[in-house]
Amino acid sequence: MAAITSRTTSVPEATSRFLHELDELLGVPLATDSRFVDLLMATPDPHGAALGLLRVIEAAGEGSAALLDAVRTGSKSELAEDELNRPLLARLLAVVGTSEAMVDHLVRHPDSLPLLLVPDPFLLISTPAASAVSLRAEMLTVLGADPEDPAPRATVTGDDGVKALRRNYRDAVLRLVADDLSAESPDEIVDHVMAVLSDLAAAALDAALAIARAELDEAADIRLAVIALGKTGARELNYVSDVDVVFVLDSAESEEDRHLATDLAQRMRGILSDAGGEPALWEVDTALRPEGKAGALVRTLSEFEHYYADIAENWEFQALLKARPVAGDVAVGEAFSQSLLPLVWQAASRPGFIDGIRAMRRRVVDLIPAVEAPRQIKLGRGGLRDVEFSAQMLQLVHGRNDEDIRTSNTLVALGELGEHGYIGQQDASVFSAAYRFMRVVEHRVQIPRMMRNALIPDDEDKLRMLARSVFRSGSRTGDRLEEARRDYAKQVTRLHEQIFYRPILEAAVGIHGAVVDAQKRGSSLQAAADRLQAFGYVDPQGALSHIKALTTGMSRTAMVIKQVLPALLDWFSDGVEPDRALLAFRRLSESLSSSGWFLKMLRDSGLAAKSVAEVLSLSGYATELLLRQPAAVAWLDRYENLEARDLAILNAEVDGLLKRHGADAVTPIRETYSRELLRIALRDVLDVGDRAEIPSDLSDLMDLAVRGALQAVRTDLDGPETPDYEFGIIAMGRWGGREIGYFSDADAMFVYRPVSDNLDAEARGRLSKHVTKVALQLSSRLKASEGAQGVDLDADLRPEGKNGPLVRSFSSYQAYYAKWSQPWEAQALLRARPVAGDDELIADYLALIDPLRYPTEMPQKALTQVRTLKARMEDERLPRNADKRRHLKLGRGSLSDVEWTVQLLQLQHGHRLEGLRTTSTLPALEVAADDDLLPTEDAEQLAAAWQLATDVRSAVMLFRGRTAESLPADHTELEATARLLGYPAGAGHDLEDDYLRTTRHARSVMEHRFYDF
Structure with missing residues (x-):
């Protein structure tokens, strides 16, 4: 069979077979008329249109004559040029060529075909009320119900009623689809389409209720209203969507009334949504009702009022914004609207x-x-x-x-x-x-x-x-x-x-130099302040002043900031303290206002602008570092800039500073330290890379700074008259364990040794004073200054503490450890790690302390002393009124519990297990599990608690810029901590639950493995 060719279009052979079958069915050459073919080929799917039309004509049988009558104006079998009703034919083909579902409907109900052959009035109805009334009346009339009755009851019920309702609904959709697909500009009528679909759904709800009333005779007098939410409530329903509703009962004089109302609502849902001979229309979704699926299906108006006044969550008021009575008792629906809808407009102040x-x-x-x-x-x-x-x-x-x-x-x-x-x-x-x-x-x-x-x-x-x-x-x-x-x-x-923020800019600065009427401007400013406050700005007037300062004038800086500030304000409010972020951005912008690259980056790099906003709104610590080094903002254009720098490169940089500056190198070394500290903090805040590596990165950076500063100080202080000596710095505590956070001091011990054994007493005395001066100068010069972050060296862990000499000679350490060393000091030495100084002295020092911290045997007396000291520390060092469950260092299952458990294992087994001879907690735990000193599950629980407590301490420090003793109880601080640890917005209490659960498990392990094992 040859393919058909029209004046303008060639029809594929498979499609042409359907057209020839149409010829035979209709008995007229409609299918081979070039004008028809052109209309067919203009449909979205010509092949589907031909097949769909064929299916419909076959199902219509003799009724297909109506098709011919509709598409021709004369009575001849031939279709003359002026006898073809092109718009009507295009309407028919558009439906069968687009919607297989509508073809299925016409095949099931061929007598609905004439509905397509008459231009439909749906979209010509000009008012929403007219559309709703017309559709409701049509739907109820089909069921034999009186549209004028306040509580209509159907006379066509059961399966017949359900089929009639569903068919009538789809007949109406058929007409609407035809109108919609035939429109030259569908976007211009889409609001009408949505309104008709919404009103059609409302009519179906009321019709289903009419059937349910008739079937449940005892429920006929129940005053039940159906309130639509979502798209149905807003009159913007899709062709296919769940219809969100809630059911409101006027009052319940008895439990029987409530049960009857529930039966009525359930039957109504089934009529529309259950499977049947005629397919279901859509799901009647009641999940938005108070308490969701766990709540009662039907509630009285007073119960709704109580719920929204005292219980409802914020999102439920947003859902209530689209509430509209659509079916059932009109007076109850109006009462619902009058009582509850005003609450929507008060909700934003919650x-x-x-x-x-x-x-x-x-x-x-x-x-x-x-x-x-x-x-x-x-x-x-x-x-x-x-x-x-x-x-x-x-x-x-x-x-x-x-x-x-x-x-x-x-x-x-x-x-x-x-x-x-x-x-x-x-x-x-x-x-x-x-x-x-x-x-x-x-x-x-x-x-x-x-x-x-x-x-x-x-x-x-x-x-x-x-x-x-x-x-x-x-x-x-x-x-x-x-x-x-x-x-x-x-x-x-x-x-x-x-x-959300563009009008704020206009209110704050009067964009384009408009002269604003004083009263109108006051109103505009108040609206801007309201908006800022609603989005989390605590001081909206202060925020407006910052906005005005940033955007006033015609400078290039002001122009660029006007472009980017709306997005920044939004991102600031996504953080935790938008006011602080906005102030910091103002300070940062003022310091970089003359830097063209900064303005270009803000304007052109979405990543940089968003990253700036995230840092300023979440981390006071990183913000202050950034304000000290504003040029580092340039790093945020590419996250690769935040990756940890190779230690060899940093060491070479420090060596270069020492060569160039000599004794004055401490200041640039401290600036290098501060710069890299900022890089690490930014990486942490923006969650770039592996957060678990940050403690070791911070420790390596501190090593680098102290090592370089020691060389600079010795260059400055060591003179020709100074006896030759070796000097060493031993990192202790978390620094020694390469586990420091932003909160950590640099716990250290200083050791020295004269190169010559023949120094007289006077020379030894001079050398002792000299090395003490070196240690003091080192500590002083490394401290933070206005321009750069520093290192606080803390020597309190030295023998005899503050009462002992700041710097001890190697021989003094030998004598002290031989005579006076206590078990706790051996435990402290488990974290001793040389970080700077002369290699031979360091090697000898390690040889001196290794037998102490890794003894061949740990006497029972020493074991008892360690356990007793831990118990005393819990009782005496925990701050008054501190919550033992939340304290990050001394609390139950927190850092101290894990570290003391690990250290006890190291004291007991470090001599025979080389893997335990590490200053770091987590590697020691891993070895203990591998060597069966701890069950793997116990080791994992201890590791999880230690890591979480460490992360929380660092996150709180990042947020507020000072150390944290406990898991935050303040909502804002807890939320910020959670965000910095990668939790989603609003998940502060999830972090709290995780921390309490994790440390509770760790405490259980600790009590068994430390005290009882």
Whole structure:
């Protein structure tokens, strides 16, 4: 059989077979008419259109004559040029060529075919009320119910009623699909389409209730209202979507009333959602009711009032924004609206309201499978949800004081927000255009199978058909669709990031030099302050002053900052202390205002700008370091700049400083230390690399600084008259264990030894004073200054503590350890690690202390002393009123518990197990588990507690810039700590639970392995 060729179009052979079959069925040459073929080939899927039309005609049988009558104006069998009703034929072909689901409906119900052959009035209805009333009346009439009755009851019930309702609903959808697909500019009518779908759903709910009333006769007098939420409530429903509702009972005089109302609601749901001879319409979703699925299906109005007044969470008020009575008792529905909807506009003042809503939005985005994210129309970045979210947040913040913007519908809200100046009218237009386009695309994705879907197809053929259904003219390719979608998503993302703050800039500085009426400007400033406060700024007036200072004037700096500040303000509020972040940004910008590279980076590098915001809003410690070294902001343009620098390179840098500066090298060495400390802190805050490596990186950096500074001090102080001597610095405590945090002092001991054994007493005395001066000068010069961070050397762990000499000779250490050494000192020496000085002295010192810290046998007396000392320390050193569960160092299951358990094993077994001869806790734990000194599970629990306590100490230090003794109890500090440890926003209490659980397990292990084993 030859393929058909029209004047303009060639039909594939497979499609032409369907057309010839149409010829035979219809008995007229419609199928081979070039005008018909051109219309067919213009459909999104010509092959599917031909097959769909064939299926429908076959099912219609003799009823197909109506098709011919409709598409021709004369009575001749031949179709003359002026006798073909092209618009009507195009309407029919558009439906069968796009929606297999509608073809299935017509095959099941061929007598519905004439509905397609008459132009439908749905989209010509001008008012929402008219649409709702018309659809409800039609739906109830089909069921034999009186639309004028306040509580209509169906006369067609049971399976017949369910089938009649569902068919009538789909007949209406059929007419709507035809109107929609035939529209020249579908984006211009998409709001009407959504409204009709919403009103149709509302009519179906009321019709289902009419059937349920008739079937449950004893429930006929129950006054039950159905409140729609979500898209149905906002009159922006899709073709296929769950319909979110809650059920409100006027009152319950008895439990029987409540049971009857519940039965009524459940039957109504089943009529619409259960499987049956006619397919279900959609899921009636009641999960948004108070307490969700665990809550009662039906509640009285007073119960709703109590719940929203005392119990409801913040997100539930956002959901309530779209609430609308749609079915059931009108008076009860109106009472619900009057009582509860005003609460929506008070909700933004609730503590943490905006942060909680935003955190929920982030969680939704995070849950999108990575493979789907680029194709998501609804939930992805720049998608429908971002438009809706932007509009809702602005409404919730400003709707408290402005009733004109209180609307549930997104497009209406955008218009009002633009009209009243809460966003620019151009921005509102961009949002609206993007929303309309994406809704059309979403509808076109759903129409083919009438399935819930919001994904752009990844199949090339399906993408092409989707594009042809979206665009009626011009290029109708998948490339055009994807380009348009990407462009809208980009615009929405940009506006979504800026929209909350752009009006704030205008209010603060009077953009474009506009002369603003005093009263209007005051109102504008107050609206800006309200918005800042809603998004977490504690001092909105102070924030406005910073914004004004940053953006006033026509300088290049002010112009660039005007461009980037809206996004920065948003990112600051994503942190924990946006006020502090904004102030820090002002200080940073002022110090770099003359640096062109800084302005260019802010403008052009989204990564750098966002990273700056994250650092300033989460870490007071890193912020202060950054303000001391503002040029380091340049690192944030590429995360590779934050990677740990090779130690050999840093050592070479320090050697170069020593060669150039000699005795004066301590200051540039300290600046190098401060610079690299900032690099590590930035890496930590931004979660770049492995956080577990940071303690060793910090320790190596401290080693480097102390080693170089010692050489510089000795260059300065050692003179010709100074007797030759060897000098060594022994790191102790966490520094010795290469486990320091930002909070750590540098615990150290100093040792020296004359090169000559023949020094007289006077020379020995002079040398003793000299090395003490070296140690004091070293400590003094390494301390922090205004320009750079420093190292605090602490020698309190030396023999005899503060009462002993600051620097001891090697022979003095020999004598002391031989006569006076206590078990606790041997335990302290487990972390002794030489970090600077002369190699021979260091080797001899290690040979001296190794027998002490790794004894061949640990006497029972020494074991008892260690255990007794640990118990005393818990009782005496824990601060008064400190919570033993939360103290990070001395608390139950915290650092001390783990470290003392490990150190006891080292004292007992270090002599025979070389792997235990390490100054670091975690490697020693690993060896203990490998050699069966501890069960692996016990070792893992101890390691987890030690690591978490260490991380928490560092995170708190990063946030507030000072050391932490305990797991934070303050909500803000706990939240910041959690964020810095990689927890999502709002998960502070998750960190708290994790810490308490982890340390509880570790304490149990410690009590068994340290005290009882």
